[in-house]
Amino acid sequence: MSAAAQGTSKAAHGDVAPKKKKGPGALATAYLVIYNVVMTAGWLVIAVGLVRAYVARGSYHGLYYSIEKPLKFFQTGALLEVLSRVFLTWAVTHSVREVQSEDSVLLFVTAWTVTEIIRYSFYTFSLLNHLPYLIKWARYTFFILLYPMGVTGELLTIYAALPYVQKTGLYSVTLPNKYNFSFDYYTFLILIMISYIPRKSIGRLHFPLQKSAIRKTGYTG
Amino acid sequence: VVEVLDAKTREQLCFLDKVEPHSTIGDIKSLFYKLYPRWYPARQSLTLDPKGKFLRDEEILQSLPVGTTATMYFKDLGPQLGWTTVFFAENIGPLLIYLLFYFRVPYIYSDRCAFTSSPHKVVTMACVCHTFHYLKRLIETIFVHRFSHGSMPLRTIVKNCLYYWGFSAWLAYYINHPLYTPPSYGEVQVHYAMVIFAICEMGNFSIHLTYLPAHALIRFPVPSKNPFTWLFFFVSCPNHTYEVGTWVSFSIMTQCLPVAVFTVLGFIQMTVWAKGKHRAYVREFKDYPAVRVAIIPLIL
Numbered sequence: 001m002s003a004a005a006q007g008t009s010k011a012a013h014g015d016v017a018p019k020k021k022k023g024p025g026a027l028a029t030a031y032l033v034i035y036n037v038v039m040t041a042g043w044l045v046i047a048v049g050l051v052r053a054y055v056a057r058g059s060y061h062g063l064y065y066s067i068e069k070p071l072k073f074f075q076t077g078a079l080l081e082v083l084s085r086v087f088l089t090w091a092v093t094h095s096v097r098e099v100q101s102e103d104s105v106l107l108f109v110t111a112w113t114v115t116e117i118i119r120y121s122f123y124t125f126s127l128l129n130h131l132p133y134l135i136k137w138a139r140y141t142f143f144i145l146l147y148p149m150g151v152t153g154e155l156l157t158i159y160a161a162l163p164y165v166q167k168t169g170l171y172s173v174t175l176p177n178k179y180n181f182s183f184d185y186y187t188f189l190i191l192i193m194i195s196y197i198p199r200k201s202i203g204r205l206h207f208p209l210q211k212s213a214i215r216k217t218g219y220t221g
Numbered sequence: 222v223v224e225v226l227d228a229k230t231r232e233q234l235c236f237l238d239k240v241e242p243h244s245t246i247g248d249i250k251s252l253f254y255k256l257y258p259r260w261y262p263a264r265q266s267l268t269l270d271p272k273g274k275f276l277r278d279e280e281i282l283q284s285l286p287v288g289t290t291a292t293m294y295f296k297d298l299g300p301q302l303g304w305t306t307v308f309f310a311e312n313i314g315p316l317l318i319y320l321l322f323y324f325r326v327p328y329i330y331s332d333r334c335a336f337t338s339s340p341h342k343v344v345t346m347a348c349v350c351h352t353f354h355y356l357k358r359l360i361e362t363i364f365v366h367r368f369s370h371g372s373m374p375l376r377t378i379v380k381n382c383l384y385y386w387g388f389s390a391w392l393a394y395y396i397n398h399p400l401y402t403p404p405s406y407g408e409v410q411v412h413y414a415m416v417i418f419a420i421c422e423m424g425n426f427s428i429h430l431t432y433l434p435a436h437a438l439i440r441f442p443v444p445s446k447n448p449f450t451w452l453f454f455f456v457s458c459p460n461h462t463y464e465v466g467t468w469v470s471f472s473i474m475t476q477c478l479p480v481a482v483f484t485v486l487g488f489i490q491m492t493v494w495a496k497g498k499h500r501a502y503v504r505e506f507k508d509y510p511a512v513r514v515a516i517i518p519l520i521l
Contacts, residue, residue, distance in 0.1 A: 175395075175398060175400040175401075176400040176401070176402045177402065178402055178405060178476070179476065179477065179478040180395045180396065180398070180401055180402055180475070180476060180477040180478060180479075181395060181477070181478035181479060182395070
């Protein structure tokens with residue numbers, strides 16, 4: 001149930017990531033095509049699964065209670081991750097054209113795409129109550145590689161955007177002005193990069209914690 | 222006989238077999254505290270149902286719906302601070318922080334602006350208003366307010382202080398900035414805003430005074446001869462209404478976007494509080510005036 005809920009929030013982001021990128025490379029395009037195909041198929045299945053999970057919720061109450069707290073905590077982190085991805089896609093990669101040809105973009109897009117493909121096949125199989133151990137293993141194991149890969153790509157992309165933001169004053173408002181307000185996007189991006197340290201270390205813990213919590217209670221999404 | 226279980230794990234924490242039927246929850250908390258010195262009474266939350274509302278200290282054991290053995294559930298509320306202390310900390314911060322910006326202490330703005338003053342009269346007026354507002358709140362904390370709970374968890378005070386102090390720093394920064402732009406409609410705008418500000422502050426103070434007399438706690442507040450209290454005809458929490466008015470007028474006076482943001486957020490929070498109080502009144506008093514709404518006359 002919690003896994004399905006996580007699916008919806010991340011699914012919302014999923015619509016955004018491939019849409020914006022008119023970037024270069026046949027390789028990136030191929031990944032995105034696969035990604036879209038998986039997304040379209042998976043979304044319907046997930047919607048059905050949500051209804052089923054909701055109806056079944058009553059009987060799972062006891063089990064859920066014991067994993068409720070850590071999962072709730074990390075769900076909020078997961079939501080922040082989603083928001084950060086939307087931010088990265090629109091407010092950084094889309095807005096700063098010079099960044100779109102950077103390798104770092106390919107790095108995080110690849111990491112996200114592979115993660116999502118594994119994750120949606122995981123949900124699909126779970127909902128059909130036939131989860132091959134391989135998929136489950138792949139999801140938690142690949143995470144160990146893909147998560148740092150994604151984070152690195154994101155950070156490098158923001159870093160690459162910095163000089164252009166400073167030069168052009170993108171999304172920035174300076175004094176003096178009628179409403180006595182200012183905003184420096186350059187400083188804002190730096191603060192975002194700093195915030196990666198606490199946010200991502202929590203996110204890094206999400207899966208190993210979820211894995212052990214699920215193992216302890218025998219609860220399967 | 223009273224049995225106390227942990228609300229989360231349901232394990233038995235203690236078994237009190239010498240409890241008189243006329244003991245209060247406060248007495249039980251004291252007994253519990255003797256067994257668990259770490260959890261002083263203010264930290265204890267005792268309920269009859271694990272998910273239920275906590276029992277007030279004044280409640281008497283024999284008036285509760287329990288049998289010969291009363292089972293209660295305990296939750297640790299965390300370290301507590303007196304409500305007065307919390308309120309004091311929340312308000313002293315903005316008062317002093319704003320002044321730091323008004324007098325332009327070094328390192329906030331560029332070096333050559335240190336300790337200079339703004340040529341605009343409105344900047345000084347804004348400082349007077351802001352300072353007055355928080356001085357009034359501090360005085361009210363000491364002499365006027367009656368708080369419903371005795372204490373508040375430590376984490377809340379940190380969160381609240383960060384919010385109030387942070388916002389006051391943010392808006393003070395712009396109002397007292399060397400590049401501050403005075404309001405578009407000049408003196409007229411500032412003077413009208415100041416008049417509304419003064420009215421709202423007086424109104425707010427009048428409402429707080431009505432909460433003082435003891436009988437106000439038994440019946441709901443009603444309008445008196447003081448015209449400022451006539452807002453009671455229309456709303457349950459006119460003190461919040463006036464407070465919103467204060468900040469709206471301050472936003473207009475300074476024409477500063479961060480002030481407007483603070484006003485909007487404050488409005489949302491106060492509406493939540495006002496609606497809660499309104500619902501409590503309606504539930505408790507069958508003859509509660511039907512025309513009253515929570516915070517904005519005839520609307521909200």
